[in-house]
Amino acid sequence: MTEKIDRKTPAGELVLSLRGISKSFGAVSALTDIDLDVHAGEVVALVGDNGAGKSTLVKTLAGVHQPTAGTITFRGQPVTMTDPSAALNLGIATVFQDLALCENLDVVANIFLGRELKPMQLDETAMEVRSWTLLNELSARIPSVRIPIASLSGGQRQTVAIARSLLLEPKLILLDEPTAALGVAQTAEVLNLIERVRERGLGVIMVSHNMEDVRAVADRIVVLRLGRNNGVFYPDATNQELVGAITGAVDNSVTRREERRHAEQQLSEGGQP
Amino acid sequence: MTGSVKDNAVPAAMLDRSDERVKHETGVGGAVRGFIDRVRSGDLGSLPVVVGLALIWTVFASLNPIFLSSNNLVNLLFDCSTVGVIALGIVCVLMVGEIDLSVGSISGFASAIVGTLWVNQGWPVALAILAAVAIGGLIGSLYALLYNRLGMPSFVATLSGLLAVLGMQLYILGSTGSINLPYGSAMVNFGQMLVMPRLLAHVLAAVPGAVILATGIRTISRRREANLSAPSFGSIVLRAGAITLVLEIIVLYLNQDRGIPWMFGLFVGLVMLMNYALTRTQWGRSMTAVGGNREAARRAGINVRRIYASAFVLCSMLAALGGVLSASRLASASQQAGTGDVNLNAIAAAVIGGTSLFGGRGNAYSALLGIIVIQSIANGLTLLDLSSSLRYMITGAVLAIAVIVDSLARRSRVSHGRA
Numbered sequence: 001m002t003e004k005i006d007r008k009t010p011a012g013e014l015v016l017s018l019r020g021i022s023k024s025f026g027a028v029s030a031l032t033d034i035d036l037d038v039h040a041g042e043v044v045a046l047v048g049d050n051g052a053g054k055s056t057l058v059k060t061l062a063g064v065h066q067p068t069a070g071t072i073t074f075r076g077q078p079v080t081m082t083d084p085s086a087a088l089n090l091g092i093a094t095v096f097q098d099l100a101l102c103e104n105l106d107v108v109a110n111i112f113l114g115r116e117l118k119p120m121q122l123d124e125t126a127m128e129v130r131s132w133t134l135l136n137e138l139s140a141r142i143p144s145v146r147i148p149i150a151s152l153s154g155g156q157r158q159t160v161a162i163a164r165s166l167l168l169e170p171k172l173i174l175l176d177e178p179t180a181a182l183g184v185a186q187t188a189e190v191l192n193l194i195e196r197v198r199e200r201g202l203g204v205i206m207v208s209h210n211m212e213d214v215r216a217v218a219d220r221i222v223v224l225r226l227g228r229n230n231g232v233f234y235p236d237a238t239n240q241e242l243v244g245a246i247t248g249a250v251d252n253s254v255t256r257r258e259e260r261r262h263a264e265q266q267l268s269e270g271g272q273p
Numbered sequence: 274m275t276g277s278v279k280d281n282a283v284p285a286a287m288l289d290r291s292d293e294r295v296k297h298e299t300g301v302g303g304a305v306r307g308f309i310d311r312v313r314s315g316d317l318g319s320l321p322v323v324v325g326l327a328l329i330w331t332v333f334a335s336l337n338p339i340f341l342s343s344n345n346l347v348n349l350l351f352d353c354s355t356v357g358v359i360a361l362g363i364v365c366v367l368m369v370g371e372i373d374l375s376v377g378s379i380s381g382f383a384s385a386i387v388g389t390l391w392v393n394q395g396w397p398v399a400l401a402i403l404a405a406v407a408i409g410g411l412i413g414s415l416y417a418l419l420y421n422r423l424g425m426p427s428f429v430a431t432l433s434g435l436l437a438v439l440g441m442q443l444y445i446l447g448s449t450g451s452i453n454l455p456y457g458s459a460m461v462n463f464g465q466m467l468v469m470p471r472l473l474a475h476v477l478a479a480v481p482g483a484v485i486l487a488t489g490i491r492t493i494s495r496r497r498e499a500n501l502s503a504p505s506f507g508s509i510v511l512r513a514g515a516i517t518l519v520l521e522i523i524v525l526y527l528n529q530d531r532g533i534p535w536m537f538g539l540f541v542g543l544v545m546l547m548n549y550a551l552t553r554t555q556w557g558r559s560m561t562a563v564g565g566n567r568e569a570a571r572r573a574g575i576n577v578r579r580i581y582a583s584a585f586v587l588c589s590m591l592a593a594l595g596g597v598l599s600a601s602r603l604a605s606a607s608q609q610a611g612t613g614d615v616n617l618n619a620i621a622a623a624v625i626g627g628t629s630l631f632g633g634r635g636n637a638y639s640a641l642l643g644i645i646v647i648q649s650i651a652n653g654l655t656l657l658d659l660s661s662s663l664r665y666m667i668t669g670a671v672l673a674i675a676v677i678v679d680s681l682a683r684r685s686r687v688s689h690g691r692a
Contacts, residue, residue, distance in 0.1 A: 085574035
C-alpha cells in the first residue's frame with residue numbers, strides 16, 4: 001500500500017487512538033481488529049464501501065455501541081464509553097447522518113438539548129447569545145434561531161448539528177456522511193465548516209462516500225473494507241488507488257478508465273513533438 | 274468566503290438581526306402583524322378552541338339565557354376542575370407521544386381509597402388523600418416499568434390497567450358498594466361550596482398580568498444587554514393589560530354570584546405550574562424533545578426512560594388527585610366514580626385544547642380550555658333538558674372538528690415551513 005509515513009508529521013498531539021477494536025453482532029463481525037489514530041487539528045476521512053463498518057465504528061466511538069474487543073485511548077487515557085452521554089462528557093461529539101435534531105424545537109433548544117443552562121429556570125437569553133456565537137464562528141447563515149428546525153434547509157440543519165456538537169468544546173468531532181444529502185452549494189458550505197472546525201484545533205473524523213469531498217478536506221484517508229483496516233492514504237492518492245483499496249479489486253471500471261485515459265495521455269504527449 | 278460574509282454585515286447590527294434576508298417586525302403593530310402571519314401559516318395556538326368556545330357559548334346563551342348567568346358559570350367551574358386536573362395529566366403523556374387510557378379508573382380507585390381510609394378506617398383526611406395520590410403514582414410507575422423495561426406499548430399497558438384498576442376499585446368498595454363522605458367536612462365543602470373571598474379573587478386575577486409585565490421588562494433589559502433584539506415595551510404592556518382586563522371582568526361577573534371556587538383556583542394553579550415546568554425548565558424541554566424525536570433526545574444525552582417515567586407517574590398522580598376532587602364534588606366514593614365518560618372526556622379535553630396526539634406539541638393551557646369546552650357542552654345541554662345521547666354525539670363531533678382543525682393546521686404549517 002502507499003503508506004508514506006515520512007510525508008506529513010501530524011498536526012498536534014494524539015487525541016484518539018484505537019487498537020484492535022472489534023465489534024460483532026451475533027454471528028456477524030462488523031469490525032475486526034481496527035486501528036485508528038486521530039491528532040488535534042487533523043481531518044481523518046473514513047471511507048469504505050457499504051457494509052465496510054464505517055457507521056459501526058462511528059457509533060462505537062459515540063458510545064452507541066460498545067466494542068467486543070480492543071482498547072480506545074482518548075487523550076492518553078484508556079476509556080470505556082457505556083452510553084452516548086459518556087462519550088459527550090469525555091469530549092467526543094458526534095454529528096450523526098440523520099443529524100438527530102428535534103424538528104419541533106427551535107435552533108437554540110436543539111443546540112442546548114440536554115445541556116440547558118439553569119435547568120430550573122432556563123436562561124433563554126444566555127443560550128441564544130451562545131448559539132449566535134457558535135453559529136457566527138462557523139460563519140453560518142441561519143435566518144433566526146427562534147424558528148423550528150422543520151423550517152430550515154438541509155445545509156442549515158447540518159450547520160445547526162455541527163454547531164451543537166461544538167457546544168461542549170469537544171476535542172474530537174465525528175461527522176457521519178455530512179454531505180450525503182446536500183446540494184452543491186450546501187456541500188461547499190459544510191466543507192468550509194469542517195475546515196473551520198479543524199482550524200479550532202479539533203480532531204475530526206469524517207465518514208464519506210464522496211471521494212471529491214474527502215480529498216477536499218481530509219489530511220489522511222483511512223480505508224475500511226469488510227470491517228478491517230485496508231490502508232491509509234493521503235489526499236494526493238489517485239482515485240485508482242483509493243477505489244482499489246475500497247473495493248479490494250485492482251481491476252474494475254474506474255481503474256480501467258483511468259488506465260485508458262493515462263494511455264491516451266501518453267499517446268497524445270508522444271504524438272506532439 | 275469569510276470576507277464576503279463580513280462585508281455584508283452591518284457593523285452595529287444586533288446579534289440576531291445580522292441576516293439581512295429576513296424581514297423583522299418591530300413594535301406593537303409588528304407584534305400584531307406577526308400574530309396574524311402565524312395564524313395564516315397554520316400556527317394557530319389556542320385560537321381555534323377560543324373561537325369554538327365563543328361559538329358554543331353564543332349558541333347556548335341564545336337557546337337558554339340561564340347558561341351565561343353567574344350562578345351557572347360558577348357551577349361550570351366546579352365541574353371543570355375535577356376532570357380538568359385529570360386532563361392536565363393526559364397533556365403530560367401526550368407530550369411524549371404516549372397515552373394513558375386508565376385515568377378514569379385511577380380516579381375512581383383514588384376516590385374509593387379516600388372513602389375507605391377516611392370514612393371507614395378513620396384516617397385523617399389529608400393522609401387519606403396523600404395515600405390515594407401516592408398509590409396513583411405507584412400505578413404510574415408500574416406503567417413506566419412495563420413501557421421502559423418490557424417494551425409494552427402504553428396503549429395496551431394502560432388498557433389492561435383500566436380493567437385491573439377498575440377491579441381494585443370494585444374490590445375495596447365491595448361490601449358497601451358506595452361510601453358517603455360526610456357533609457360539612459372540609460373536603461366536601463371544598464368540592465361543593467368553598468369560594469375565594471371577592472377581594473382575593475380580584476388580586477389573584479391581577480397576578481398573571483403583573484407576572485407578564487415583570488418578566489417582560491426583565492427579558493427586554495437582558496436581551497438589550499446581550500445585544501439581541503427585544504420585544505417592544507408597548508406590546509408587553511398591551512398583552513399584560515389585555516389579560517388583566519379580561520380576568521378582572523370574569524372575576525367581577527362571577528363575584529355577582531358565589532365567586533370563584535377554590536377548587537377551580539387549585540386547578541388553574543396546577544395548570545400554571547405545569548405550564549412553567551413544560552416551557553421554562555430542562556424537564557419540560559426534554560419532554561418536548563422526547564415527544565418530537567425520541568432517538569435525537571436519547572443521543573443528546575437525555576435519560577429518555579426517566580422522562581417517560583415522569584410523564585406516566587405525573588399523569589397517574591394527577592388522575593388520582595382528580596378522582597379525589599370529584600369525590601369531594603359528589604360527596605361520595607361509589608362504584609360508578611371514574612367510569613363512563615371520565616376517561617374519554619379527559620383525553621378529549623387535552624386534544625380539543627390543542628395538544629397533539631402524536632407528541633411534541635401542546636401546552637398545559639390546553640387542559641383548561643379543552644375541559645371548559647367539554648363541560649360547556651354538557652352543562653348547556655343539561656340546561657336544555659336534552660338527554661345524554663345528544664351530549665355524547667355533540668362532544669364527539671367537537672372532538673372530531675378539533676382534530677380536523679389540528680391536522681389541517683399541521684398541513685399548512687408544513688407548507689409554510691413551520692411544522
